[in-house]
Amino acid sequence: MTTIYHVPRTRSVRPIWLCLELDMPFDIVSVDFSPDYRNSPEWRAISPAGKIPVLKDGDVTMFESGAMVEFILDRYGEGRLRPKQGTAEHAAYLQWSWFAEATLVRPLGLVRLMKTAADNTSSVIEDTRQKVRTALQAVETGLANSEFLLPMGFSAADIMMGYSLELLLQLNLLADSFPNVRAYLTRLKTRNACKTALHT
Numbered sequence: 001m002t003t004i005y006h007v008p009r010t011r012s013v014r015p016i017w018l019c020l021e022l023d024m025p026f027d028i029v030s031v032d033f034s035p036d037y038r039n040s041p042e043w044r045a046i047s048p049a050g051k052i053p054v055l056k057d058g059d060v061t062m063f064e065s066g067a068m069v070e071f072i073l074d075r076y077g078e079g080r081l082r083p084k085q086g087t088a089e090h091a092a093y094l095q096w097s098w099f100a101e102a103t104l105v106r107p108l109g110l111v112r113l114m115k116t117a118a119d120n121t122s123s124v125i126e127d128t129r130q131k132v133r134t135a136l137q138a139v140e141t142g143l144a145n146s147e148f149l150l151p152m153g154f155s156a157a158d159i160m161m162g163y164s165l166e167l168l169l170q171l172n173l174l175a176d177s178f179p180n181v182r183a184y185l186t187r188l189k190t191r192n193a194c195k196t197a198l199h200t
Contacts, residue, residue, distance in 0.1 A: 002026040002072070005046065005054040006200065007033040009170070011065035012053030013163050013197045018069055018156055020193035024076050028200065065163075066101055069156050081156045089150055093157045096142070096149045100160040104135040105167055132168065136178050139165075143180040147187060154191075162188040166198065 002019065006012040006028045019026045031052055037043055038050045047054045047063045054061065055068045057075065062068050073082055083089035107128040139161065142149060149157045165185045168174040174182065188194050 001057075002076075003029060003056045004068075005029045005031045005052060005056075007031050007052050008200065009198070010052050011163065013166075013200075014065045014159055015053060015055055015068040015072060016200055017159050017163070017193050017197035018072050018081070020196055021081060021156075021159070021191075022072070022076055024072075066097060066160060069097070069160060073156060081154070081159075083150065083152055083155070089152060093150055093155055096157040097160040099135070099138070100157070100164040104132070104139070104161075105164045107131045108167070108171065108173075129173070132173055133175070136168070136174070136181055139184075140178045140180045143184050147184070158188060162194060 002024070004012055004015050004019070004026060006016065007030070010033070016026075016028065031037070031043075033052065038047075038052070044050060046061070049063055051063045053065055053068065054063050055071070057071070060071065062071060073080075083093050148154050149161060162185065165174060165181060166189075169185065174185070176182070189198070
């Protein structure tokens, strides 16, 4: 049985959403998100980096949400929700999946860090916000003639991207100047699996 250690509205949304899309059985364990618990020996024994989510499946334990998505597809996907490996479409799938985390939302941690710094970092914060806008423009362009990121239609890359965009929306960083992106996120949020994952 797949078990996902979960805190609402965190990156655990991604593997939960995927499990729901695949209609596969899984368990959710709610986790205390306080710094004290995340730094405790109990939690570090489960998640050495202190990160959430954690996935356990038999002899496998993981603490990176994007890797969980790939693992779940490898073990339970049966060819669903991603293109065939080695194809051009699979290359695009990988690009959008990792872009969603490594490029689109990576600057957010820097913004939070800089806001707590003692010195004046307003120019650094603005530079970081510009990086987010540039990344959003890439998504806007990629969605110019498509409902989803890939020609195959909805895929796990949309799960990766959907969570990142929802995070930006919650932080008021998803501007009206990206109409394709906002319409895309609205489409994703009409999916029953997405709705359930976001409210779990």
